[in-house]
Amino acid sequence: MNANLLPANMVLLDRTSISHPYDILYPFALEELLCRKIGKGGQPVAHFWRHPKAFVIGLRDSRLPHAGEANSWLHANGYKTAVRNSGGAAVPLDLGVVNISLLLPRPDGNIDYHKDFELMVTLIQEALLKLTSEVHKGEVAGSFCPGDYDLSIGGRKFCGIAQRRQQNALSVQAFVIVEGAGADKADLAKAFYDRAALGGDPADYPEVLQDRMASLSECLGQTLKAEDFIHSVREILAGQGVLADLDETAMPEEDEIQAMIEQLRNRYKIDS
Secondary structure (H helix, E strand, O other): OOOOOOOOOOEEEEEOOOOOOOOOOHHHHHHHHHHHHHHOOOOOEEEEEOOOOEEEEOOOHHHOOOHHHHHHHHHHOOOEEEEOOOOOOOEEEOOOEEEEEEEEEOOOOOOOOHHHHHHHHHHHHHHOOOOOOOOEEOOOOOOOOOOOOOEEEOOEEEEEEEEEEOOOEEEEEEEEEOOOOHHHHHHHHHHHHHHHOOOOOHHHOOOOOHHHEOOHHHHHOOOOOHHHHHHHHHHHHHHOOOOOEOOHHHOOOHHHHHHHHHHHHHHOOOOO
16 A cells, blocks of 8 residues: 555554444444544554444435335344445344455545545555455446446456535545355345345346355455455555554443444434
């Protein structure tokens, strides 16, 4: 990465070793609180996390005609679910998916969100540069959670990027499918929409096609572990001077996080 793309005082928060099925709203509540601290002068944070079995629902998805029934179906099949407060649509998660968030201060008057997305694109492209230079940016039609900042190799999407903006801070969030079968995740997303959108307007949800999603391992035709990708990202960040871990004293208190979880759950409900 070019020098000084990231704040000089950025620190790391790597929670990817957590593998038990915790509340999927936990990382979103944590980031909401950390961004509030950053907005008041706290250190910017690069946050990595994974979840063993979850399905994150977009705000627009939560308003589909049968979203409540689809959510109940996911619960019956063992998925933790929640509506996220950032942009984007539904995303299935497991331990083969690495979530990266860059929590950054938002200067007064900053309304240009493109450069923040581009920062995440550059980070992921450079983390993969030893393996491929063919990471393409642009919407992949037929993928789940489609957007202008989809990342793909050979026409198959492996990463999506969304953003959450507060008044004085923001979070750029990427999901990166490193391991596993992209088609299986596409099938799950399609099954959700088949239930949630029954009788709805096709313009209100994406048409998910099985062959448009893939893991990095599939795209590259070689075994790539989540831990390998995390290491590569950390190397790029270290090259930018991001070496220190977030001090425990800068972490929100557990009761604050739990209170924020409930606040998010009540504010971003799934229509029944």
